Amino acid sequence: MSEKPLSRFHQPIAVPGRRLLHHVPLKFVRKKVSGGGARSVNQEIPLIPFIDFLLCIVCFLLASFSASGELPVDKNVKLPNAENVMDMTDAPMVAITGTQILVDGTPAGNTRAIVEANRLQRVDELFNVLKNKRELWKQLNPGKEFSGIVVLQVDRKVEALVVKSVFQTAAFAGYPNVSFMVGRLGAQGG
Amino acid sequence: MAGIDVGGGHGGKRATNHEIPLIPFIDFLLCLVAFLLVTAVWSQMARINADARVPGPPKDEPPEEVKKEKQLNVEMKDTKFVLIWKEGNTVVSTIDVEKKAVPVGNEGDIRYPDLAKKIVDEWNQNGSHRGDLRDDKKTDQAVLHSDNSTPFAEVVAVIDAIYTPKRDCSVCGPNQKKIPGLNVTFSVN
Numbered sequence: 001m002s003e004k005p006l007s008r009f010h011q012p013i014a015v016p017g018r019r020l021l022h023h024v025p026l027k028f029v030r031k032k033v034s035g036g037g038a039r040s041v042n043q044e045i046p047l048i049p050f051i052d053f054l055l056c057i058v059c060f061l062l063a064s065f066s067a068s069g070e071l072p073v074d075k076n077v078k079l080p081n082a083e084n085v086m087d088m089t090d091a092p093m094v095a096i097t098g099t100q101i102l103v104d105g106t107p108a109g110n111t112r113a114i115v116e117a118n119r120l121q122r123v124d125e126l127f128n129v130l131k132n133k134r135e136l137w138k139q140l141n142p143g144k145e146f147s148g149i150v151v152l153q154v155d156r157k158v159e160a161l162v163v164k165s166v167f168q169t170a171a172f173a174g175y176p177n178v179s180f181m182v183g184r185l186g187a188q189g190g
Numbered sequence: 191m192a193g194i195d196v197g198g199g200h201g202g203k204r205a206t207n208h209e210i211p212l213i214p215f216i217d218f219l220l221c222l223v224a225f226l227l228v229t230a231v232w233s234q235m236a237r238i239n240a241d242a243r244v245p246g247p248p249k250d251e252p253p254e255e256v257k258k259e260k261q262l263n264v265e266m267k268d269t270k271f272v273l274i275w276k277e278g279n280t281v282v283s284t285i286d287v288e289k290k291a292v293p294v295g296n297e298g299d300i301r302y303p304d305l306a307k308k309i310v311d312e313w314n315q316n317g318s319h320r321g322d323l324r325d326d327k328k329t330d331q332a333v334l335h336s337d338n339s340t341p342f343a344e345v346v347a348v349i350d351a352i353y354t355p356k357r358d359c360s361v362c363g364p365n366q367k368k369i370p371g372l373n374v375t376f377s378v379n
Contacts, residue, residue, distance in 0.1 A: 054220065058222050084356075160337065168378065
């Protein structure tokens with residue numbers, strides 16, 4: 001029969017060692033303060049800074065989010081740049097590339113006749129396409145006021161005569177608010 | 191892992207501590223980031239406005255008498271610009287500005303800073319609608335006279351100079367506190 005060992009307080013000579021917090025009745029505290037055992041190999045991943053970082057990215061991307069989508073710029077058109085510009089708007093896009101005129105990517109006449117005649121004239125095909133678009137918009141949006149905005153994508157080398165002819169054609173077709181698509185140069189103005 | 195620890199937990203009561211499920215939250219954020227990155231538009235395109243003043247549809251009542259206002263006519267010559275303020279057909283003043291093109295960037299863009307400065311001065315002196323757009327809905331008109339063979343890049347540079355003078359707009363939304371003081375249209379012979 002084995003005898004129960006005496007506690008260290010009842011032993012004639014107390015064993016030296018760590019005493020602080022050893023009486024706390026929590027296992028994990030005892031384990032921590034005892035100083036024994038191997039170093040823990042578990043590691044806490046700092047998730048909170050990671051979430052902060054993700055939230056910052058989300059905020060930035062949401063702030064720069066554009067619901068209107070990417071603007072279809074014809075690859076053959078080299079646009080000029082300007083400083084005093086406005087934000088883009090959703091409107092029919094008329095591109096003048098070389099001699100061809102495109103409305104939202106669909107051919108709508110060419111500029112050869114204007115250049116040959118060397119005078120301002122209406123582009124009938126463009127006029128019909130724009131007029132149809134306007135009438136379609138009015139049918140789809142009854143009772144709403146038509147903004148009459150059209151955006152021209154004009155190559156920087158196109159002559160002013162062609163620009164003015166297309167401008168005038170758009171105005172005759174019911175689009176008096178003509179905007180020219182440009183690149184943003186330097187600080188944004190109005 | 192993050193959690194909510196309210197202490198206690200003794201005495202056989204149901205524990206009120208909770209672990210916050212961070213992993214699904216991080217997954218959600220990553221999906222959101224991926225979506226926003228894919229749909230992000232990095233285009234720097236903008237527009238420069240012009241106005242084609244054409245008569246509206248015919249009305250039964252006679253058109254009301256409109257007071258003739260001063261218009262700024264900008265003529266593009268070979269070596270200079272001519273700024274002409276006209277009131278109807280009456281010429282009020284004429285100013286010549288030397289045509290000094292300043293190249294900007296590597297894409298062959300040009301600017302006319304002298305013209306822009308002169309137009310700002312002229313508009314401050316002669317402009318009829320310089321107040322906030324909320325109080326004055328009208329805008330001063332500028333008519334651009336250009337040669338038929340002028341390249342579009344030059345036309346845009348002149349329009350850009352004409353749009354340099356700005357007026358307040360407290361009704362245009364938070365992103366647009368100022369708007370151009372002049373509205374450009376083209377002259378047609």
